[in-house]
Amino acid sequence: MARRSGRRPGSPDTREAILTAARTAFAEKGYDQTSIRAIAAAAGVDPALIHHYFGTKDQLFLATMNAPFDPAEVLPRIIDGPREETGNRLVRFILTLWDSPAGAPAAALMRSAVSNEWTARLVREFVVTRILAHVVKGLDLDESEAPMRTSLVVTQIVGLVMVRYIVKVEPIASTPPAQLTAAIGPTVQHYLTGDLPAGLRHAELPARTSATS
Amino acid sequence: MARRSGRRPGSPDTREAILTAARTAFAEKGYDQTSIRAIAAAAGVDPALIHHYFGTKDQLFLATMNAPFDPAEVLPRIIDGPREETGNRLVRFILTLWDSPAGAPAAALMRSAVSNEWTARLVREFVVTRILAHVVKGLDLDESEAPMRTSLVVTQIVGLVMVRYIVKVEPIASTPPAQLTAAIGPTVQHYLTGDLPAGLRHAELPARTSATS
Numbered sequence A, B: 001m002a003r004r005s006g007r008r009p010g011s012p013d014t015r016e017a018i019l020t021a022a023r024t025a026f027a028e029k030g031y032d033q034t035s036i037r038a039i040a041a042a043a044g045v046d047p048a049l050i051h052h053y054f055g056t057k058d059q060l061f062l063a064t065m066n067a068p069f070d071p072a073e074v075l076p077r078i079i080d081g082p083r084e085e086t087g088n089r090l091v092r093f094i095l096t097l098w099d100s101p102a103g104a105p106a107a108a109l110m111r112s113a114v115s116n117e118w119t120a121r122l123v124r125e126f127v128v129t130r131i132l133a134h135v136v137k138g139l140d141l142d143e144s145e146a147p148m149r150t151s152l153v154v155t156q157i158v159g160l161v162m163v164r165y166i167v168k169v170e171p172i173a174s175t176p177p178a179q180l181t182a183a184i185g186p187t188v189q190h191y192l193t194g195d196l197p198a199g200l201r202h203a204e205l206p207a208r209t210s211a212t213s
Helices: A012-029 A036-043 A047-054 A057-064 A071-079 A083-099 A103-115 A117-139 A146-166 A177-193 B012-029 B036-043 B047-054 B057-064 B071-079 B083-099 B103-115 B117-139 B146-166 B177-193
Strands: none
Touching: A012 A036, A012 A047, A012 A057, A012 A117, A036 A047, A036 A057, A047 A057, A057 A117, A071 A083, A071 A117, A083 A103, A083 A117, A083 A146, A083 A177, A103 A117, A103 A146, A103 B103, A117 A146, A117 A177, A146 A177, A146 B146, A146 B177, A177 B146, A177 B177, B012 B036, B012 B047, B012 B057, B012 B117, B036 B047, B036 B057, B047 B057, B057 B117, B071 B083, B071 B117, B083 B103, B083 B117, B083 B146, B083 B177, B103 B117, B103 B146, B117 B146, B117 B177, B146 B177
């Protein structure tokens, strides 16, 4: 009963049905609360077929949003190295990514996230669970401060991408990557490891729900 | 010959024709190079009618993009006061604006700028000539450094707005304005008046064209 009779397993329809079911599930329930089994049931296919087409749950998630890169491959390049230069490495990575052929699909994803609430949820889930969680772990940040620190980082990175690649404000749009990294890397570093203002430091943050700890 | 016979001056059609011609002109030629006379000719109306409906060129420009506020009114609140707290005042103003009823049209404008190249040009022109030019003047910034400084500010402000109001990433989306100002204001201040990295300082910047000086 797992496969619908009118849909051949190898057809584009099947792949699309899986992706649609996966997008819905990831956007509604988040990455952690979504299972391949539930997506398979929603798409009317066998779970083994999803693994066959897309690999792991992580790879399926990347496929649902046409992710322009696989965090598992690039995260070590950001995390590994002197802790005090993490901000520079992160900014350099972002500029390298967007200046590469992967920049066009990344721009498309960004535009879509702004106009479409569902894509926004997927991107948010992608950034939070696939990227920032690993950066937090790699930098050994205080867990209670990590969400604030990483979302401050996101404000600076998203703004940089918007201004340089989407709205193209000069001179940022044509500043060489090395100089832009020198200008913005320290901001990112400060948000990651510098002092937070009163009210946002460890002891002053509200207790988080136990579900995520 | 200035008015077309089939279009009554007071009709919504006339207003819309003027706005369409103005949007085209401002986006194509920029604010400074656009005249009311040229817009009137393109819309097929008398220049006096444009003044009657919209007031000054500045007010017409604000109308073309449904600007959520008039810079002339709010700029003094950002510029006036201790120079070293300009970053805080700017961030506080942005948060106050977006948390107010003007936040919804401002969000619509931002979404539109991301998906529409023409709106992007209008917003860019608005930000550069109507806001940043005045901030530069008010802070008495080095003119050769001003474009880099102000566009660095724009990266941080645009990112803050995107993350808090458009994509709504927590905890930024629900952090009290005072704490967010304390976290992000110093970044803006640093971009405005702090040291720029090598390659972006006064003497190292390429000469600008004389057209804008």
